[in-house]
């Protein structure tokens with residue numbers, strides 16, 4: 496499998512997991528014999544991605560303009576997204592972005608909101624973190640620093656920041672041809688500051704029973720669901736199906752496992768019927784339809800196409 500295929504698979508996989516989870520969001524866990532396996536319409540047409548991917552694309556635009564990441568530029572792009580009236584905004588995110596959109600510096604805005612609720616540790620920064628992994632696919636220290644920074648702009652809780660680093664480090668090792676088990680072990684060796692409760696959840700994830708996974712909006716639950724999906728299945732399709740059918744925060748867990756499984760198995764392993772169905776529109780860019788090929792092209796831009804080709808031999812040699 497070409498490395499380009501893994502880079503594309505990460506971006507397309509995240510959006511597909513989001514879209515497949517969209518109709519299952521806030522719903523119950525589906526019975527094992529009646530798992531949803533097709534894109535279905537709900538509040539949005541079948542195949543449509545949601546805020547998770549919209550915010551990832553805002554982060555991607557910011558990285559294409561400034562790499563390493565400029566947090567002020569990112570905050571402004573998130574504020575533009577917020578002002579453009581997106582269909583969903585998480586509660587915590589809305590509180591931070593309302594302040595930034597009103598003119599506060601991002602650090603003051605997020606500091607005030609987090610001070611009001613110091614335990615807030617939602618999954619809003621890991622749902623969108625994958626563009627950092629693609630932009631820094633060949634520079635692990637920069638990947639870790641920008642993964643933490645992109646979380647800190649809206650989600651500074653230590654579990655959110657460490658989770659963003661862990662998910663993107665896992666993507667990094669997957670892009671460098673590690674198996675899912677190897678990639679997570681290497682990511683845990685790299686991100687050494689996981690808070691104990693999060694570390695315990697990560698270590699226990701592959702042994703959890705489906706019926707135990709709550710898949711709430713808590714970052715720890717999303718990491719747990721996504722790693723469980725990646726580690727207990729053997730294809731992109733099964734990983735994503737298993738996770739979105741947990742219900743509850745299905746689209747966000749779907750986006751996270753989709754990015755991981757897309758990096759693990761590559762674009763070619765993503766079912767064609769899902770690739771054909773994928774669609775979305777950015778609320779700050781109305782009228783432009785985003786499809787699978789646009790996400791793949793963006794992944795190439797983030798990674799620098801020429802660079803991927805130039806390093807093909809290094810990749811092959813490990």
Ligand SMILES: [Mg+2]
Pocket residue numbers: 545546547583746747
């Ligand atoms: Mg969503």
